[in-house]
Amino acid sequence: xxxxxxxxxxxxxxxxxxxxxxxxxxxxxxxxxxxxxxxxxxxxxxxxxxxxxxxxxxxxxxxxxxxxxxxxxxxxxxxxxxxxxxxxxxxxxxxxxxxxxxxxxxxxxxxxxxxxxxxxxxxxxxxxxxxxxxxxxxxxxxxxxxxxxxxxxxxxxxxxxxxxxxxxxxxxxxxxxxxxxxxxxxxxxxxxxxxxxxxxxxxxxxxxxxxxxxxxxxxxxxxxxxxxxxxxxxxxxxxxxxxxxxxxxxxxxxxxxxxxxxxxxxxxxxxxxxx
Numbered sequence: 001x002x003x004x005x006x007x008x009x010x011x012x013x014x015x016x017x018x019x020x021x022x023x024x025x026x027x028x029x030x031x032x033x034x035x036x037x038x039x040x041x042x043x044x045x046x047x048x049x050x051x052x053x054x055x056x057x058x059x060x061x062x063x064x065x066x067x068x069x070x071x072x073x074x075x076x077x078x079x080x081x082x083x084x085x086x087x088x089x090x091x092x093x094x095x096x097x098x099x100x101x102x103x104x105x106x107x108x109x110x111x112x113x114x115x116x117x118x119x120x121x122x123x124x125x126x127x128x129x130x131x132x133x134x135x136x137x138x139x140x141x142x143x144x145x146x147x148x149x150x151x152x153x154x155x156x157x158x159x160x161x162x163x164x165x166x167x168x169x170x171x172x173x174x175x176x177x178x179x180x181x182x183x184x185x186x187x188x189x190x191x192x193x194x195x196x197x198x199x200x201x202x203x204x205x206x207x208x209x210x211x212x213x214x215x216x217x218x219x220x221x222x223x224x225x226x227x228x229x230x231x232x233x234x235x236x237x238x239x240x241x242x243x244x245x246x247x248x249x250x251x252x253x254x255x256x257x258x259x260x261x262x263x264x265x266x267x268x269x270x271x272x273x274x275x
Contacts, residue, residue: 002215002254005182006113006137009093013215013254017268020095020257021046021054022221025079026063026071042083050092053265056114058257059084059107060097064118064192073102084110095139099123101130108134118143118192120170121177128177139185139217139255140174142166144193154193160205163188167212185255187217196225203244206251219257220244221264238263246271 001014011018023046025037046057061079062071076098087094088111095114096107101124104115113136120140121128131138142163144154156162167186174184188209190199199220209216220226226240227233238260245256245264249271258264 003182004137004185004215005135005180006093007135008113011137011215011255016272017249017253018055018255019053019261019265019268020056020058020217020255021049021052021261022257022259023049023057023059023083024063025059025061025083037079039082039086043086046083046087046092047090049261052262053269054261056093056095057087058095058097058116059087059112060116061103062098064097073100076100076103077106081106081110084112087111099127101126104130105134108136113137114139117141118189120166121174122170128174128179131183132178132180135183137183137185138174138179139187140167140170141187141192142189154195154198156198159194159198159201160208163202164209164212167209167214171212171214181214185215185217186212187219187257190218190220191223191225194225196228199223199225203247203251206248206253210252215254216252217255217257218245218248218253220248221256221258221260242267250275 001012004011004013023042025042027037049057059080061076084094084107094112095116096104096112097116098104099117099119104127115131115136115138117127118141188202190202221241222234222237226237230240232240242263245267249268256264256268
């Protein structure tokens with residue numbers, strides 16, 4: 001069992017899979033852009049996800065879909081902080097999905113206790129220190145390129161080996177900024193600078209990433225490689241997502257990031273019994 005600590009609590013990975021519910025407060029996210037821009041609607045949706053089985057809510061104020069436009073930190077803060085404050089007041093565990101240190105600091109002050117950084121501390125040199133000072137848990141993701149460029153013909157010799165080497169460097173960098181080892185979770189970045197065949201290869205070989213000695217988070221929910229494989233629109237990928245969530249858990253995933261919390265909580269619970 002692996003313990004990952006955050007202010008006031010911890011994850012006990014190895015007992016069961018944790019479910020992270022997605023809350024995008026953005027107008028342009030690939031799946032639910034514009035749905036939760038109103039703070040009251042966002043709060044109601046977050047509460048609903050908790051009732052359906054979410055262990056934490058991942059709040060984001062900037063889309064990271066391929067080709068998405070960058071958002072200024074002040075606007076990102078305006079979007080996410082009121083929602084984080086309200087959720088934290090209700091004792092709901094919140095992670096902040098951002099690559100900007102200023103947004104992260106404002107979110108930690110508002111009550112977020114987990115950082116979810118798709119740039120793995122590389123997008124803002126101040127991010128590592130911001131996370132270390134706050135004592136939060138940190139999910140660090142592999143991405144080739146940036147959200148604006150990542151899907152422009154990404155190539156790999158051996159995708160899993162390259163991710164392993166990337167994370168070895170990222171872990172050294174995180175520790176050098178003061179983030180403690182028991183705060184770190186790794187995410188191989190399904191769909192972030194990967195072609196469909198790369199995503200499938202990562203899922204097939206996910207257990208190889210356990211060699212890094214850190215818990216693994218996976219985000220496959222509703223992504224385009226599922227739609228391409230099955231010929232499904234983004235709002236019709238629940239079954240395909242369920243298959244990838246089950247496969248990831250059986251191969252060692254500790255946390256799954258999902259939109260359809262009720263369905264994927266059931267998948268996680270059932271797969272945990274099988275594992």
